[in-house]
Amino acid sequence: MKFKNNTLSLDATDIKILEALQEDATQTYTAIGKSLGVAHSTVYDRIKTMERHGIIKKYTALIDAEKAGTKNITAIMTIYTDPKESEKVAGKLCNAPEVLEVYTSLSEELQIIAKVVAENQESLHMFIANSVAPLPGVLRIRTSIVTKKFKETQFLIGNDPKKLTFIRETHNKIGGGQP
Amino acid sequence: MKETYSKILKTLSREKAFYFFTSIGNYTGESAASLKEFMEKINHVNVKSLEFHLYRGDFEKWITEVLEDKRLAEDISKLQKTNLSGDQLRNQLQAIVSRRYQQLASSYS
Numbered sequence: 001m002k003f004k005n006n007t008l009s010l011d012a013t014d015i016k017i018l019e020a021l022q023e024d025a026t027q028t029y030t031a032i033g034k035s036l037g038v039a040h041s042t043v044y045d046r047i048k049t050m051e052r053h054g055i056i057k058k059y060t061a062l063i064d065a066e067k068a069g070t071k072n073i074t075a076i077m078t079i080y081t082d083p084k085e086s087e088k089v090a091g092k093l094c095n096a097p098e099v100l101e102v103y104t105s106l107s108e109e110l111q112i113i114a115k116v117v118a119e120n121q122e123s124l125h126m127f128i129a130n131s132v133a134p135l136p137g138v139l140r141i142r143t144s145i146v147t148k149k150f151k152e153t154q155f156l157i158g159n160d161p162k163k164l165t166f167i168r169e170t171h172n173k174i175g176g177g178q179p
Numbered sequence: 180m181k182e183t184y185s186k187i188l189k190t191l192s193r194e195k196a197f198y199f200f201t202s203i204g205n206y207t208g209e210s211a212a213s214l215k216e217f218m219e220k221i222n223h224v225n226v227k228s229l230e231f232h233l234y235r236g237d238f239e240k241w242i243t244e245v246l247e248d249k250r251l252a253e254d255i256s257k258l259q260k261t262n263l264s265g266d267q268l269r270n271q272l273q274a275i276v277s278r279r280y281q282q283l284a285s286s287y288s
Contacts, residue, residue, distance in 0.1 A: 075204060125203045133198040133206045143204025 008053055013038060017046050018056070019158040025059045062154075072117045074146040075124055077132070079112040085137020086110050092135055098127050109139075121145065184283045187248045188214055197241050199228040214246055214283070218276045226269050233259055233268065251279045 010018075013036065020032045029047070033040040050056045065072065081089050086104060093099045093114050101115040118124035128141060196212040199220065209224045211217035221229065232238050236259070243252040254275045263271055 077204065080208075121203050125200070128204045128206065129198050129200065130194075133200075133210070134193045134196065136193070138206070140208035141204065141206035145203070 008049075008055075010050075010055070013042070014046055014050065015157055017043060018050070019156070021047070021056070021059075022154075022156055022158070072119060073121065073124060074149075075116045075118070076144045076146065077112075077114045077116055077128065078142045079114065079132065080109050080139040080141070081112055082137040082139060083110045085135075086112060089135050089137050093132070096127075096131060116143075184286055187246050187251075187283055188280075190216075191245065195245050197238075197245075199224045199232070201225055201227045201231055214248070214251075214276070214280055218273070218280050221269065221273050221276060226265055229268055229272060230264055233272070238272075248279070248283075251276070254279065 029040040029043040033043045190213045199209040
């Protein structure tokens with residue numbers, strides 16, 4: 001882990017720690033340290049630094065919704081927007097509990113792509129008709145309902161093709177210091 | 180009576196406007212915030228959108244609950260039972276809505 005020009009770059013140990021946490025975030029510092037051949041205090045320091053810099057955003061649980069008994073449908077919405085309003089539209093979508101992910105994409109027109117869940121097709125339609133279409137700047141919407149899921153995972157740091165040159169800007173309050 | 184007519188003919192907020200979709204979640208970009216605008220949009224919106232909303236009962240619901248025009252809602256409900264599609268549906272719907280609009284507008288003025 002190095003700080004240079006107010007940026008934080010991760011070294012091989014940091015990346016291995018992140019891989020270990022993504023595999024199982026309930027592991028102890030000692031267990032991670034043992035598997036990597038470093039002291040548990042090193043693991044602790046590295047993790048705390050990465051937490052402070054927002055590289056580790058939070059620890060959460062991956063739930064199998066089907067096994068948990070929820071029978072929701074998932075849809076991908078493409079929202080064509082007036083460029084002047086797109087940030088506001090994206091912001092409003094982020095606040096809706098039905099919306100899981102929001103992205104912008106620039107092809108011929110500015111688009112917002114959002115992943116949505118709903119109880120059924122009717123509730124999906126009502127959400128889009130009542131809460132998305134009326135937003136100022138929404139020009140039209142295309143929605144695809146997911147019929148079969150082949151893969152769903154999160155970004156795993158160990159799968160990065162470049163093995164990660166992971167540089168994050170440090171927060172100003174850190175001011176280039178290091179633990 | 181004039182008060183009732185003015186209520187039906189008023190311009191609504193964005194939240195209460197009618198938004199035209201062609202199927203679940205597919206918004207055409209067309210909306211109507213008054214009976215007049217609704218009448219105009221019927222002329223050029225994708226006919227699939229008219230079929231989609233008519234047979235789901237969306238027009239009837241919006242006209243009853245938002246415009247509060249029970250009479251027009253009943254006429255549209257009758258149209259649902261004809262199973263018309265395409266331009267035949269568009270023409271019939273246009274005729275029903277414009278007849279009602281003319282009636283309200285002339286009574287109000």
